[in-house]
Amino acid sequence: MVMHPDPMPNERPMCNEKPSLVSGLVDVGIHLKLSEISFNLAEEALKSGEVPVGCVMVRIKSPSKLVLCDKDYEIISQGRNRVNASKNPTRHAEMECIDRILNWSKEQGITDLKEIWSSLIVYVTVEPCIMCARALRSLGISKVFYGCPNERFGGCSSVMNVHNDNSISDPIIDCFPGALNKSQAIDLLKKFYMGENPNAPEPKVKKKRLVE
Amino acid sequence: MGSEGSIDDIDSLVSVEIILADQYETKDICEVNVLVATLKDKKAISPAIRSLAKLFPISKDLIHLKRVKIDKEADKIEIIICKVDGVDIDQIKLKLSDVLEYSSVKITAVPSNAPLNRWQFEKSSRLWPTNFFENKEITHRLDGTCLDSTDRLFIYQTMKDLVNRTKENVDRTYGAIVTSNFQVLVISGDKINDHPLRHCSMNLIDLMASTQGGGVWYNQGKLDENSSLLSTESDPDAYLCTGHDVYLTKEPCIMCSMGLLHSRIRRIFFLDQSMNTLDMPLQKGCPDDFALSKMKLHTNSDINHRFDVWRVKLKKC
Ligand SMILES: [Zn+2]
Ligand SMILES: [Zn+2]
Numbered sequence: 001m002v003m004h005p006d007p008m009p010n011e012r013p014m015c016n017e018k019p020s021l022v023s024g025l026v027d028v029g030i031h032l033k034l035s036e037i038s039f040n041l042a043e044e045a046l047k048s049g050e051v052p053v054g055c056v057m058v059r060i061k062s063p064s065k066l067v068l069c070d071k072d073y074e075i076i077s078q079g080r081n082r083v084n085a086s087k088n089p090t091r092h093a094e095m096e097c098i099d100r101i102l103n104w105s106k107e108q109g110i111t112d113l114k115e116i117w118s119s120l121i122v123y124v125t126v127e128p129c130i131m132c133a134r135a136l137r138s139l140g141i142s143k144v145f146y147g148c149p150n151e152r153f154g155g156c157s158s159v160m161n162v163h164n165d166n167s168i169s170d171p172i173i174d175c176f177p178g179a180l181n182k183s184q185a186i187d188l189l190k191k192f193y194m195g196e197n198p199n200a201p202e203p204k205v206k207k208k209r210l211v212e
Numbered sequence: 213m214g215s216e217g218s219i220d221d222i223d224s225l226v227s228v229e230i231i232l233a234d235q236y237e238t239k240d241i242c243e244v245n246v247l248v249a250t251l252k253d254k255k256a257i258s259p260a261i262r263s264l265a266k267l268f269p270i271s272k273d274l275i276h277l278k279r280v281k282i283d284k285e286a287d288k289i290e291i292i293i294c295k296v297d298g299v300d301i302d303q304i305k306l307k308l309s310d311v312l313e314y315s316s317v318k319i320t321a322v323p324s325n326a327p328l329n330r331w332q333f334e335k336s337s338r339l340w341p342t343n344f345f346e347n348k349e350i351t352h353r354l355d356g357t358c359l360d361s362t363d364r365l366f367i368y369q370t371m372k373d374l375v376n377r378t379k380e381n382v383d384r385t386y387g388a389i390v391t392s393n394f395q396v397l398v399i400s401g402d403k404i405n406d407h408p409l410r411h412c413s414m415n416l417i418d419l420m421a422s423t424q425g426g427g428v429w430y431n432q433g434k435l436d437e438n439s440s441l442l443s444t445e446s447d448p449d450a451y452l453c454t455g456h457d458v459y460l461t462k463e464p465c466i467m468c469s470m471g472l473l474h475s476r477i478r479r480i481f482f483l484d485q486s487m488n489t490l491d492m493p494l495q496k497g498c499p500d501d502f503a504l505s506k507m508k509l510h511t512n513s514d515i516n517h518r519f520d521v522w523r524v525k526l527k528k529c
């Protein structure tokens with residue numbers, strides 16, 4: 001008989017036989033971990049006086065395209081809203097993540113990113129806006145898990161259907177609204193808009209904050 | 213920027229047309245059926261109007277219509293009773309016979325909406341006498357008279373300068389951000405060979421951020437061979453692209469249009485696609501989403517920032 005050592009703390013168990021999957025794709029435990037990272041990024045944004053949105057881009061490595069255990073995926077990018085710091089209103093969490101992947105691929109000497117984009121699952125706490133939805137679709141990203149809807153600018157059904165509009169030639173995006181905790185995402189946004197943020201700038205500055 | 217072209221022959225050099233929401237641009241009108249009574253003579257008009265005002269006040273969505281139509285040629289006077297939707301016509305005829313001297317009652321189609329432009333007004337009037345509360349601002353935007361010849365000369369020169377840049381750097385699209393008093397702040401081409409999302413507008417937005425002490429790709433004054441900053445002093449009150457216009461050699465895609473919207477741009481001028489048939493190189497840059505000309509993203513009523521969009525045609529290149 002072979003003795004199995006105790007699993008390391010924080011280490012995921014081996015692929016089990018009857019997995020319980022979120023959206024038919026990701027093991028529940030792994031999903032919770034990825035959600036938590038996304039929300040931590042959103043919290044970090046809030047503390048810096050930015051709109052609290054966090055994003056994690058996960059590369060699926062298993063041939064089955066399912067994420068059942070740790071070796072099936074790799075987090076290749078993490079980002080959060082940086083609009084105020086950059087004074088650039090397009091620096092949403094998704095755009096930050098995309099730039100990191102492009103830098104990372106340059107370092108790795110990867111020139112053809114097609115395969116990378118198409119193998120990604122995007123975790124984002126709020127529905128991507130119209131701009132980001134088009135950006136994700138341009139790249140060939142096909143799976144987006146998000147928390148709450150983006151009522152003002154949502155591009156994945158709230159304001160426009162950029163994710164599946166058939167006049168756009170790029171592959172459509174499968175969206176999974178509510179895959180991340182919806183009320184947690186809304187609570188963070190409420191904190192921001194109601195100015196409960198302890199580090200919020202002075203009113204004069206606040207007036208000029210970029211809130212998308 | 214170039215200084216070619218003179219103000220006297222500006223209309224032979226450039227034309228600009230605004231892209232408004234469909235309801236302002238369309239020449240077509242919609243119709244609705246109403247019940248109309250034919251009056252016996254002119255003397256019957258005033259009493260009829262008075263009694264109908266009590267019995268059948270005109271519904272709020274038809275106030276663009278005059279109540280009475282006098283057809284002199286056919287010697288016929290008609291008056292609107294009410295909409296036919298969900299009413300009992302026999303019942304109405306009964307009520308009418310007490311208060312009105314009429315010869316017949318029939319169903320007639322009338323314009324269902326207030327006209328928003330001259331074409332719609334003319335078409336509506338042929339159907340039924342219609343009031344036209346002309347919105348002068350809309351009219352001046354539709355016929356282009358809100359841009360004077362100084363504006364047009366600047367539009368021509370700016371666009372021509374950007375076109376020359378696209379000719380020197382084949383494939384690339386170019387754009388510029390300009391203040392309301394014609395000061396060019398930044399110029400940039402796209403950089404899609406390095407980064408799939410660095411379309412022209414995205415670069416321009418980041419260049420603007422860098423002039424305000426931010427920026428990601430152009431932070432700390434980092435420029436490249438296809439971009440330039442033209443403003444010398446920076447305005448401490450500057451807020452993104454508020455109050456500024458953007459000029460582009462290609463219609464922006466959905467991403468870029470929305471990026472410009474996030475930037476609070478005032479107006480977008482883009483070069484008409486048919487320019488590609490002149491001696492213009494085919495431009496890559498933004499995908500052909502037709503975000504403004506067909507999807508009309510800027511007229512979406514759910515989005516609260518409004519900006520005007522103009523299509524520019526250069527007649528000589
Ligand atoms: Zn976005
Ligand atoms: Zn674009």
